Amino acid sequence: MQRFVYADNAGTTALSKTALDAMMPYLTEFYGNPSSIYSIGRKSKTAIENSRLKIATAIGAKTEEIYFTGGGSEADNWAIRSVAEKLSKKGRHIISTVIEHHAVLHTLRALEKQGYEVTYLPVNALGQISLDDLKNAIRDDTILITIIMANNEIGTILPIAEISKIAKERGILFHTDAVQAVGHIPIDVSELGVDLLSLAAHKFRGPKGVGALFVKKGIFLPALLTGGGQEKGRRAGTENVAGIVGMAAALEEAAANMDENVKKVTAMRDRLIEGLLKIPFSQLTGDPVNRLPGTASFVFECIEGESLVLALDSKGICASSGSACSSASLDPSHVLLAIGLKHEVAHGSLRLTINEDNTDEDIDYILAELPPIIARLRDMSPLWEDKLNGKY
Numbered sequence: 001m002q003r004f005v006y007a008d009n010a011g012t013t014a015l016s017k018t019a020l021d022a023m024m025p026y027l028t029e030f031y032g033n034p035s036s037i038y039s040i041g042r043k044s045k046t047a048i049e050n051s052r053l054k055i056a057t058a059i060g061a062k063t064e065e066i067y068f069t070g071g072g073s074e075a076d077n078w079a080i081r082s083v084a085e086k087l088s089k090k091g092r093h094i095i096s097t098v099i100e101h102h103a104v105l106h107t108l109r110a111l112e113k114q115g116y117e118v119t120y121l122p123v124n125a126l127g128q129i130s131l132d133d134l135k136n137a138i139r140d141d142t143i144l145i146t147i148i149m150a151n152n153e154i155g156t157i158l159p160i161a162e163i164s165k166i167a168k169e170r171g172i173l174f175h176t177d178a179v180q181a182v183g184h185i186p187i188d189v190s191e192l193g194v195d196l197l198s199l200a201a202h203k204f205r206g207p208k209g210v211g212a213l214f215v216k217k218g219i220f221l222p223a224l225l226t227g228g229g230q231e232k233g234r235r236a237g238t239e240n241v242a243g244i245v246g247m248a249a250a251l252e253e254a255a256a257n258m259d260e261n262v263k264k265v266t267a268m269r270d271r272l273i274e275g276l277l278k279i280p281f282s283q284l285t286g287d288p289v290n291r292l293p294g295t296a297s298f299v300f301e302c303i304e305g306e307s308l309v310l311a312l313d314s315k316g317i318c319a320s321s322g323s324a325c326s327s328a329s330l331d332p333s334h335v336l337l338a339i340g341l342k343h344e345v346a347h348g349s350l351r352l353t354i355n356e357d358n359t360d361e362d363i364d365y366i367l368a369e370l371p372p373i374i375a376r377l378r379d380m381s382p383l384w385e386d387k388l389n390g391k392y
């Protein structure tokens with residue numbers, strides 16, 4: 001039987017057994033509405049509050065600083081839109097970067113249509129911003145800085161603590177989209193000094209459709225979703241009890257095994273990078289040092305990323321090109337263009353994202369299967385012929 005290797009963990013992850021086991025009772029016998037006062041309702045309420053404590057503990061927050069959402073996109077939308085709304089009288093300028101996830105980028109674009117002004121900081125070839133650029137971009141009417149902690153396409157980790165310091169010195173709220181970072185690298189919100197932080201369960205082996213926003217004590221955000229009084233009136237809607245319980249179990253598990261997982265996953269990632277960079281005309285994308293443990297991302301010249309992903313799929317390997325969200329469009333991803341890659345090179349991108357579920361055998365299999373696929377695709381490519389003849 002053909003091997004199956006899942007290497008798209010930045011897209012989503014398989015649910016951990018621990019998370020599933022924790023969730024099951026809340027999908028079956030304990031179905032009570034957490035707002036009800038009878039006992040199975042209270043049981044749900046207690047499960048939510050225990051989960052809040054676990055998540056807070058895992059990221060160095062206080063329980064009352066954790067608000068549950070319907071995922072990473074909602075947390076990003078809530079943070080950005082509510083700060084914009086709340087502080088619109090103070091100013092309408094927001095600072096972000098050109099390598100944000102669409103959940104942030106498209107939210108900012110929507111605010112621009114409402115009259116807000118956004119400065120998108122450029123990045124260098126590694127996907128890093130310049131802190132001087134950030135300082136220079138700050139204005140008297142700047143109300144929010146929102147910067148991704150770890151990029152989902154190239155794995156670059158940004159210096160969030162330093163960015164926080166700059167924001168704090170100027171009295172500006174700072175939000176970070178930490179969806180790719182939480183559960184994969186150690187995170188302590190008080191050490192980082194952030195005001196708002198987004199996370200999503202399905203990126204760290206929790207269930208889909210549930211996430212959280214950390215809101216530092218003392219900050220009062222208006223609700224994005226209005227209705228019932230759940231989440232202290234800040235996020236209406238009957239809670240996703242099982243989802244919340246699963247998220248907490250997955251994060252608790254990830255935090256307990258953090259050191260071991262980082263070591264194991266980094267070693268597998270480095271083996272992938274070393275092996276695949278032996279392919280001619282290949283290049284690593286993102287920061288080689290400040291990099292997510294599980295992200296091995298590349299561009300291969302004279303390769304069409306979509307064809308590569310399909311060829312890998314036929315070998316049982318799940319990978320992605322650019323980002324999953326942009327795979328419906330033919331334009332290369334905004335992130336790959338932002339790090340200075342030419343259009344035709346960016347088209348040949350491949351992202352392999354592994355986690356603690358992967359094994360050394362998975363890596364062996366990818367290293368054996370991928371190079372011949374590249375060679376075969378290039379043999380069929382007119383661009384490759386030109387390249388070999390020095391014409392391209």
Ligand SMILES: *Cc1c(COP(=O)(O)O)cnc(C)c1O
Binds near residue numbers: 076150179201209
């Ligand atoms: C996946 C992801 C999101 C969106 O999270 P959802 O839970 O899928 O809504 C936001 N930001 C980053 C960096 C992500 O990787």
